[in-house]
Amino acid sequence: MKQLKLAYDTMLAKHGMGAALFVAIAVTLWVVVFITLPQLSMLDYSFRFNLPADQIGTEADHYTLDQYRSFFFNNDGSVNTLDLMILLRTIVAAVIVTLIDVLICYPIAYILAHGAKGVAARLMVIGLIIPYWINEILRAFAFRVLFGATGVVNTVGMQIGLWDVPVDFIRADVALYFGLSYAYILLMIFPMYNAIEALDHTQVEAARDMGAPLWRVHWRVVLPIAKPGIVSGATMVFMLTAGALAAPQILGGPSSLWFTQVIYQWFNESSNWPRGSAYAVVLLFTCISFVLLTMRVFKVSVGEIGK
Amino acid sequence: MNRNTLFGGAYAVAFFSFLFGPLVIMVITAFNSSKFPRVVPWECFTTGWFGELFGNQRLMDGLLNSVIIGAGVVALAVPIGLAGALALSELPSKLRATLYTVLILPILIPGVVLGISTIVLWGQISRGFGAGGLYNGYFLTIVGQITFISAYAMLVFIARLQRFDATQTEAALDLGATPGQAFRKILLPFMAPAIGSAAFITLLASFENYNTTVFTVLSESTFTTALASKVRHGTDPSLSALAVIIITITLVGALTNEAYQRRKEAEMGGRASRSPLYANPVTRALTHPGVVFAILVGIIAVVSFAGSRHDSSMCEAAVLQEKLDRQEELRAAQKARIEAEQKQQSTLPKSNSAFGGAFGGLGGATPAPESAEPAAPKPESPSAFGGAFGGITAPKLEE
Numbered sequence: 001m002k003q004l005k006l007a008y009d010t011m012l013a014k015h016g017m018g019a020a021l022f023v024a025i026a027v028t029l030w031v032v033v034f035i036t037l038p039q040l041s042m043l044d045y046s047f048r049f050n051l052p053a054d055q056i057g058t059e060a061d062h063y064t065l066d067q068y069r070s071f072f073f074n075n076d077g078s079v080n081t082l083d084l085m086i087l088l089r090t091i092v093a094a095v096i097v098t099l100i101d102v103l104i105c106y107p108i109a110y111i112l113a114h115g116a117k118g119v120a121a122r123l124m125v126i127g128l129i130i131p132y133w134i135n136e137i138l139r140a141f142a143f144r145v146l147f148g149a150t151g152v153v154n155t156v157g158m159q160i161g162l163w164d165v166p167v168d169f170i171r172a173d174v175a176l177y178f179g180l181s182y183a184y185i186l187l188m189i190f191p192m193y194n195a196i197e198a199l200d201h202t203q204v205e206a207a208r209d210m211g212a213p214l215w216r217v218h219w220r221v222v223l224p225i226a227k228p229g230i231v232s233g234a235t236m237v238f239m240l241t242a243g244a245l246a247a248p249q250i251l252g253g254p255s256s257l258w259f260t261q262v263i264y265q266w267f268n269e270s271s272n273w274p275r276g277s278a279y280a281v282v283l284l285f286t287c288i289s290f291v292l293l294t295m296r297v298f299k300v301s302v303g304e305i306g307k
Numbered sequence: 308m309n310r311n312t313l314f315g316g317a318y319a320v321a322f323f324s325f326l327f328g329p330l331v332i333m334v335i336t337a338f339n340s341s342k343f344p345r346v347v348p349w350e351c352f353t354t355g356w357f358g359e360l361f362g363n364q365r366l367m368d369g370l371l372n373s374v375i376i377g378a379g380v381v382a383l384a385v386p387i388g389l390a391g392a393l394a395l396s397e398l399p400s401k402l403r404a405t406l407y408t409v410l411i412l413p414i415l416i417p418g419v420v421l422g423i424s425t426i427v428l429w430g431q432i433s434r435g436f437g438a439g440g441l442y443n444g445y446f447l448t449i450v451g452q453i454t455f456i457s458a459y460a461m462l463v464f465i466a467r468l469q470r471f472d473a474t475q476t477e478a479a480l481d482l483g484a485t486p487g488q489a490f491r492k493i494l495l496p497f498m499a500p501a502i503g504s505a506a507f508i509t510l511l512a513s514f515e516n517y518n519t520t521v522f523t524v525l526s527e528s529t530f531t532t533a534l535a536s537k538v539r540h541g542t543d544p545s546l547s548a549l550a551v552i553i554i555t556i557t558l559v560g561a562l563t564n565e566a567y568q569r570r571k572e573a574e575m576g577g578r579a580s581r582s583p584l585y586a587n588p589v590t591r592a593l594t595h596p597g598v599v600f601a602i603l604v605g606i607i608a609v610v611s612f613a614g615s616r617h618d619s620s621m622c623e624a625a626v627l628q629e630k631l632d633r634q635e636e637l638r639a640a641q642k643a644r645i646e647a648e649q650k651q652q653s654t655l656p657k658s659n660s661a662f663g664g665a666f667g668g669l670g671g672a673t674p675a676p677e678s679a680e681p682a683a684p685k686p687e688s689p690s691a692f693g694g695a696f697g698g699i700t701a702p703k704l705e706e
Contacts, residue, residue, distance in 0.1 A: 007397045014476060015494065016487030019393070026390030031406075034454040035413055038424035045427045108322050111315050122568075124319070126561050131326050133557045135515055137534045138550045142329035144542060145336055145344045152332050155347050185326070214311065236415065243417020246517045250538050260419045260518070267423065267522065277427060280420045287417065 046278035067278035083262060083279075087286065090259040094242040097180045098234050101188040104181070105233070109192035110222065114201050132186040140179050140250040147175035171253040179251045184240050188233040195229025196222060231300040235291050242287050259283055330554060337547035340623050344544040351622035354614040356548040363545065369533035372445070373514050376529060379449040380456055380513040381506050387453060388460025388505060389498065395461075396468050413455035418518025425451035425523050444527035451523040456512045460505040467501035559603045567596040 011020040047063045074080050112124055131139065147153055147169035154166045169175045199222060207217045223230075248258035263283065266276035336344035340351040360366070391410050395403050413421060425447055433442040441447075471494070479489040517531045524532055538546060592598055 003399055003402050007394070007399070007402070010397050011393070012486070014397075014480075014486055015393075015490040016485060018487055019490045022386070023390040023393045026387045027394045027406075030387050030391065030454075030457060031409060034450065034457075035409065038421070038428040038454070041428035041431055042420070042424035045431075104322065104325075107315070107318050111319055115312070115315050116319075122565070124323075126565070127323050127326065130554075130557050130561060131330060133511065134330065134550060134553050135531060135534065136517055137531055137538055138333070138546065138553065139329070141538050141542065141546050142333040142550070144538070145333055145547070146329050148343070148345070150343065150345045150347075152346055182325070182329070239415040239417065243419055243518065245419055245521065246535055249535065260417065263419055263423070264521075273427065277423060280417075280423045283417060284420045288415075291415075 042277045043281060045274055046281045048274045050272045050274045067275050068282070070275065071278060071282055086257050086262055087259050087282065089256070090242055091286065091290065093177070093180075093258075094238050097177060097241045098238045100177070100181045101185060101237050102230060102234055105185060105188040105192060106226070106230070109189050109196055109226070109229075110218075112189070112193050113196040113199070114204065128186055128189060131182075136183065136246050137250065139183060140247045143175050143179040143182070143251055144170070147178070170251065171255070173253050173256055176248060176251040176253070176256075179247045180241050180244060183244070183247060184237045187236045187240065191229040191232040191236070192226055193229070195226045195232075199225040227298065228300050231295060231298050235295070238291065239287055243283070330550070333547045333550045334554065336544050337551045339544065340619055340626070342543060344542055344547050350626045351619045352617070353619035353623065354617050355619060356544045357552075357614070359543070360545040360548045360552075363537075365528065365533045366530065366537070366549075369528045369530040372524075372527055373530040376445060376448050376452070376520075377510045377513045379445070380452050381509050383449065384453045384457040384460050384509045384513075385502060385505050387457040388462075388509075389464050389502070391457065391461040392464030392468055395465065410461060411458055414458050416455070418455075418516065419522065421454055422451050422519035422522030425454070425519070426525075444523065444525040447523040447525065448520050448527075448529070451519045452513050452516055455519075456509050456516075459512055460509050463501050463505040463508060464498065467498055471497055555607060559600065559607070562603060563596050563600040566594060566599040570594065570596060 008020055008024055011023060015023075046067055047065070049062075049064055049066060070080070071083055072080055108124075108128075112121060116124055145151055149166040149168065151169075153169065157163055158166070203221055204217055207221050208214075212220070243260060244258065245260045245264060248261055249264075252258060252261070259279070260283070263276050263279045266272050266279060332346060333344070335346050337356055338352050338354070339345065339349055340353040340355065341348070391406075395407055395410075398406060429441055429447055429450065475493050475497075476489045479493050480486065484492065515531060517535055520529055521532050521535070528536070534546070534549070593602075
C-alpha cells in the first residue's frame with residue numbers, strides 16, 4: 001500500500017494530477033472490477049444451487065458443494081468418469097498440440113532469428129502474421145474444407161491410391177489436431193524468436209568451429225537461451241488450446257467433446273449456471289496448476305510471459 | 308553449412324505451405340459453384356457466393372453489432388492499457404512483477420471462463436441493484452472483452468515506453484513546464500504511433516473474439532458468433548467468399564505497410580538519394596504508400612466489377628442438366644434391371660440361350676440410335692440380358 005502511494009506520488013510529480021488520477025483509476029478499475037470481481041463472483045456462484053429466480057435470496061439459497069460433487073461423482077455415488085475423462089482428454093490433447101507447435105515452430109524461429117536476412121525475413125514475418133489475421137472461425141472452416149469427405153486430402157489420397165474409401169478425418173479428430181496446431185502458431189513463434197534473437201550468432205559459429213554437430217549446437221547453445229521463450233509460448237498455446245471452443249465445435253468429431261463444450265452446454269443448453277460456473281472453475285484451476293507445475297519443472301517465472 | 312541452408316530453406320517452404328495451403332484451398336472453393344465447398348469436382352467458375360454472403364441478413368446484422376462493440380472496446384481498452392503500462396513503469400520492481408502477472412493473466416485465462424464470470428457478475432449486479440439496463444449483450448461483451456484485450460494494448464505500450472527517454476520529461480520540467488504539460492506535450496505525442504497500433508490490435512481482437520463473446524453477447528449476435536453458428540449448421544462456399552474478402556483486405560494492408568516501411572527506412576537511412584527507385588520521380592511517386600494503396604484498391608475494384616458481371620448460370624444449368632441426365636440414366640438402368648429380374652423369373656426357363664439373346668440385344672441397339680424411346684424395345688427384347696444392356700446403352704447413344 002505504501003509503495004502504491006509512493007508510485008502514485010512519483011506519477012503525480014512527473015506527469016501531473018490528471019495523468020496520475022487517470023492511471024490510478026483506470027488500473028484500479030481494471031484490476032478490481034474487470035479482473036478480480038468477476039472471478040470471485042463466478043467462484044461464489046459455483047457454490048450455489050441452481051434455483052429459479054424467485055427463490056434466490058430465500059432460505060433455500062445457501063452454499064453447497066453440490067456442483068463440484070456432481071463433477072466428480074454421479075448421482076448413484078459412482079465416479080463420474082464421463083466428465084473426468086473429457087477433462088483429462090482435453091488436457092492431454094492440449095499438451096500434444098503444444099508439443100507439436102514447439103517442434104514445428106522452433107526451426108522457423110531459429111531461421112527467422114539467425115538465418116533469414118532482409119527481404120526474406122520480412123516476408124516471413126508477414127507470412128506468419130497474415131494467417132493470424134483471418135478469423136478463427138474461418139481458419140477452422142478451412143480445415144473442414146480440407147479434410148471433408150470430398151475434401152482435397154481425401155481426393156488426393158484416393159487418387160494416389162493410398163486409400164480407397166473417403167477417410168472420416170473429422171471423426172478421427174485429425175482435422176481438430178491440425179486446426180488447433182495451426183491456430184496458435186504465431187503465439188509460439190514470436191516469444192521463441194525474441195528469445196533466440198538475443199543469442200549472439202558468434203556463439204553458434206564458435207561451437208560449430210570446435211566441431212560440435214548441429215544437434216549439439218542447438219541442444220547446448222541455442223536451447224538454453226530459447227527456453228524462456230519456449231515456455232512462454234508453450235504456456236500461451238496450452239492455455240488457449242485447452243480453452244478453445246470454436247475449433248472443437250467446428251472440427252471436433254461427434255463423439256469427442258472438449259471440456260469447454262461441456263461448460264457451454266451447461267450454460268446455454270441446460271441453463272444450469274452454477275454447474276457451468278463450477279465446471280469453469282475446475283477448468284481454470286486445472287489449467288493454471290498444470291502450467292505452474294510445468295513452469296516449476298522448467299524453472300521459469302510467470303513474469304516472462306508476453307515478453 | 309550450405310547443406311544446412313538448403314535444409315532450412317526446404318523446411319521454411321514446407322512450413323509456409325502448411326500455413327497458406329488451407330487458405331489457398333478455401334479461396335479456390337469460393338469460386339466453385341458446387342454447393343459444398345470443394346475444389347474437385349470442379350463445376351463452374353462463379354462469383355455467386357459473394358452475393359449469397361452479402362444477402363445473409365444474420366451475418367450483416369452481426370457485422371453492425373461487431374462494429375458497435377469494437378468501437379466501445381477500442382475506446383476503453385486503449386486508455387486502460389496505456390494506464391497499465393504507465394503504472395508498471397513507475398512501480399518498484401517487486402510490485403511491478405506482481406501487477407504485471409495480474410494484468411497479463413486475463414490473456415491466459417480461457418475465454419470461456421472470462422465470458423462466464425462476466426455474465427455471472429453483471430447478472431448479480433443487475434439483480435441486486437435493479438440495474439437491468441446493464442444486462443444487455445452489447446455492454447456485457449464490451450466489459451468481457453476489455454478484461455483481456457486491454458492487456459494486448461498494454462503490451463504494445465510497454466514496448467514503446469521502453470524506448471522513451473525519460474530525460475525529455477525532466478528537461479521539460481526543468482524548463483518550467485507543469486507535469487501535466489510535459490505529459491501532454493512530450494509523453495503522449497511519443498506514444499501516438501503505439502496508440503494507433505494498439506487501437507488496431509484491440510479492434511481486430513474484439514472483432515475476432517468468439518470464446519468470450521458467445522457467452523456475453525446473450526441473445527444478440529456478433530459477426531463472429533453468427534459465422535460460427537453458420538459453420539456449425541452446415542457449410543456453403545459463401546464462407547469461402549468471406550475468407551477471400553478478408554484475405555484481400557489483409558494483403559492490401561500488408562503491402563501498403565510494406566511500402567511505407569521501405570520508404571521510411573530508405574529516407575531515414577539516407578539511401579533515398581542513392582536508390583534509383585527513389586531518384587526517378589515516376590517510380591518515386593509509384594512507390595508512395597498512398598499510391599500503392601490506391602493502385603491495389605483500383606485493381607480490386609476492377610476485378611470485383613468484372614466478377615459481378617460474370618454470369619455462370621449457363622454453365623450451372625449445364626452441370627445441373629448433366630446431373631439430371633446422369634440421374635435419369637441411373638434410374639433407367641435400375642428400372643431395366645428390376646424389370647429384367649422380373650422377366651428373368653418368368654422367361655428364363657423358356658429362353659433357349661441367354662447369351663445369344665444378350666448379344667442380339669446389344670447388336671440391335673447399335674444400329675438404331677434415333678430410337679426416341681429407349682425403354683421401348685425392352686418388352687420385345689428376347690432376353691433378360693439384352694434388355695438390361697439396351698437400357699444402359701440407349702441414353703449414351705442418344706447424346
